[in-house]
Amino acid sequence: MNANSLPSPPPTALEALNEWVAEVALLTQPERIQWCDGSDAEFDALTAQMQADGTLLPLNDKTHPGSWLHRSDPDDVARVEHLTFVCHEREEDAGPNNHWMAPAEAHAKIDALFEGCMRGRTMYVIPYCMGPIDSALSRCGVEITDSPYVVANMRLMTRMGAAALARIEREGTFVRGLHSTGELDPNRRYIMHFPAELSIKSYGSGYGGNALLGKKCHALRIASHQARSEGWLAEHMLIVGIENPQGETHYIAAAFPSACGKTNLSMLIPPDAYREKGWKVWTVGDDICWMRPGEDGRLYAINPEAGYFGVAPGTSDKSNPNALASIQRNTIFTNVAVTDDNQPWWEGLDDRVPVKDWQGRDFQPGNGPAAHPNSRFTVSAKQCPSYSPQAEAPQGVPISAIVFGGRRASLVPLVFEARDWTHGVLVGASMGSETTAAATGQVGVMRRDPMAMKPFCGYNFADYFSHWLSFDQPGAKLPKVFHVNWFRKGDDGQFLWPGFGDNLRVLEWMIGRVSGEAGAVDTPIGALPRPEDLDLEGVSLSEEAVEELFGFHREGWRGEFDGIGEFLGGFGARMPDALHAEQQRIAAALRD
Numbered sequence: 001m002n003a004n005s006l007p008s009p010p011p012t013a014l015e016a017l018n019e020w021v022a023e024v025a026l027l028t029q030p031e032r033i034q035w036c037d038g039s040d041a042e043f044d045a046l047t048a049q050m051q052a053d054g055t056l057l058p059l060n061d062k063t064h065p066g067s068w069l070h071r072s073d074p075d076d077v078a079r080v081e082h083l084t085f086v087c088h089e090r091e092e093d094a095g096p097n098n099h100w101m102a103p104a105e106a107h108a109k110i111d112a113l114f115e116g117c118m119r120g121r122t123m124y125v126i127p128y129c130m131g132p133i134d135s136a137l138s139r140c141g142v143e144i145t146d147s148p149y150v151v152a153n154m155r156l157m158t159r160m161g162a163a164a165l166a167r168i169e170r171e172g173t174f175v176r177g178l179h180s181t182g183e184l185d186p187n188r189r190y191i192m193h194f195p196a197e198l199s200i201k202s203y204g205s206g207y208g209g210n211a212l213l214g215k216k217c218h219a220l221r222i223a224s225h226q227a228r229s230e231g232w233l234a235e236h237m238l239i240v241g242i243e244n245p246q247g248e249t250h251y252i253a254a255a256f257p258s259a260c261g262k263t264n265l266s267m268l269i270p271p272d273a274y275r276e277k278g279w280k281v282w283t284v285g286d287d288i289c290w291m292r293p294g295e296d297g298r299l300y301a302i303n304p305e306a307g308y309f310g311v312a313p314g315t316s317d318k319s320n321p322n323a324l325a326s327i328q329r330n331t332i333f334t335n336v337a338v339t340d341d342n343q344p345w346w347e348g349l350d351d352r353v354p355v356k357d358w359q360g361r362d363f364q365p366g367n368g369p370a371a372h373p374n375s376r377f378t379v380s381a382k383q384c385p386s387y388s389p390q391a392e393a394p395q396g397v398p399i400s401a402i403v404f405g406g407r408r409a410s411l412v413p414l415v416f417e418a419r420d421w422t423h424g425v426l427v428g429a430s431m432g433s434e435t436t437a438a439a440t441g442q443v444g445v446m447r448r449d450p451m452a453m454k455p456f457c458g459y460n461f462a463d464y465f466s467h468w469l470s471f472d473q474p475g476a477k478l479p480k481v482f483h484v485n486w487f488r489k490g491d492d493g494q495f496l497w498p499g500f501g502d503n504l505r506v507l508e509w510m511i512g513r514v515s516g517e518a519g520a521v522d523t524p525i526g527a528l529p530r531p532e533d534l535d536l537e538g539v540s541l542s543e544e545a546v547e548e549l550f551g552f553h554r555e556g557w558r559g560e561f562d563g564i565g566e567f568l569g570g571f572g573a574r575m576p577d578a579l580h581a582e583q584q585r586i587a588a589a590l591r592d
């Protein structure tokens, strides 16, 4: 195709967009170009076409109306951090936390892959808005892709189509994301970010986090960099509203690494006794949070997404009934197993035995799990029974508490509170967690994952921590900062804390701390509740569990703080002195 065969007149009057689309068409040579309007008719036509060519397999229409299974290439099931690059002119600006390539080299390398890659195929142009269309906090982008699966997922995950295009035309700026599934060859795969150009190029993967460019690539890597210069924060956080029996709602934002419990906490169902008293939980977002100080000095947050791309395994009517209710219809499942009556199935759902595994083979336990450990569902947020009407509010919701947490089998207690903002930033910066199946590589290895942003921060972590510290200004009414660990294990290897709905007991304590009502004891690492400071009625915990979940183990923390000191030191002179000082203050207190 050449520029002359572009549709005429072009669907938008925005020259910059038309020029970019023409330029991409020239490079990739698609057979045709389709501008996506986000309509139901467009979605229906795409899913019908994917059903016809086998990209989507229809699921049981009685139990799961309007739902499909997609089986991806077995080598393309997770994010690929070693192939993900942040391309600033200077390597120091990407920082030791990122893989870096100079922009010119990166463009040359990936453009060579894009050359002619859409021959014989349709090129889709997807205008999207991250956040409510009418919110000043929202930002827009356009993704160009040759994957109808990406279009369908973007339709569920973002505000996509005509309204987004209208906003882009008004604003004149947008993030440019170019994607092709290519040959799905892991040796011809890159996810490249050019923060200074507000652009993304992703080649060779169809997997969510690599291919749905509005999500991790735009809303975290590009947005975090943009947020630094514009005075806001783009974070890997859920947003949840906790309504107490008096009818007051506190909003909490929580950063846990991939597959460490954000979706679950955001959709929590209160334990029976809490429900009877009138506690309610409202889901604003399950993965990404953009926040900015409001005129009253508080941080206001929006969820830039419009849907969930959630982890399937472990989701059941016991662990997460809201998620399960959300995915009974109009859902795309990726890499799950199926039962004999063609229902989606995964480990932890129930005790049925599936007939086909995620690769479509007859299920045999010897082949490993039936559903891929990183199998996912894509669904519109509006289908969640706990979806908060405030998720559409253009001004966002005020945040009362920020929570950091990870998977830590040992040492780290159930919950503690940072003493002030600077300490809170250190708590976030020093987060550690055991790796999960959300990214390729070994699972269960402890690594530092500051603010759950290790794979997602679009610039040097040292500068990112400085940016976090800069919010502590006169007049600021910053949230309190906490750290949680739902994943503490006993000697038998079992989790000590029941988790899920019972996590509300911990959130209630946090809200009590915010309002000054809940008790705690001070330790060098922060304020820890005593068991009697939490409502534990009906929770059965062994003596060992209480000791491990609520105890403070000075020896272990000394070692931990040595590790934290080394980690901060790895960033050299760019690391803010205030964080070093904070680490040293606590390390000294631990020696006393």
Ligand SMILES: Nc1nc2c(ncn2[C@@H]2O[C@H](COP(=O)(O)OP(=O)(O)OP(=O)(O)O)[C@@H](O)[C@H]2O)c(=O)[nH]1
Pocket (backbone or CB within 6 Å): 256, 257, 258, 259, 260, 261, 262, 263, 264, 265, 286, 287, 309, 310, 311, 313, 314, 315, 319, 438, 486, 487, 495, 498, 499, 500, 503
């Ligand atoms: N033991 C325990 N497991 C949990 C808890 N919350 C979530 N999980 C499990 O952790 C896994 C991942 O949870 P999610 O809530 O999907 O993780 P996420 O942080 O939203 O992950 P991403 O979408 O990858 O960013 C699931 O298998 C859950 O069942 C908890 O409180 N306790």
Ligand SMILES: O=C([O-])CC(=O)C(=O)O
Pocket (backbone or CB within 6 Å): 079, 207, 208, 209, 210, 215, 216, 257, 258, 259, 287, 309, 438, 439
């Ligand atoms: O990005 C993805 O593919 C899914 C996700 O939320 C994560 O990995 O944190």
Ligand SMILES: [Mn+2]
Pocket (backbone or CB within 6 Å): 236, 257, 258, 259, 287
């Ligand atoms: Mn995530």
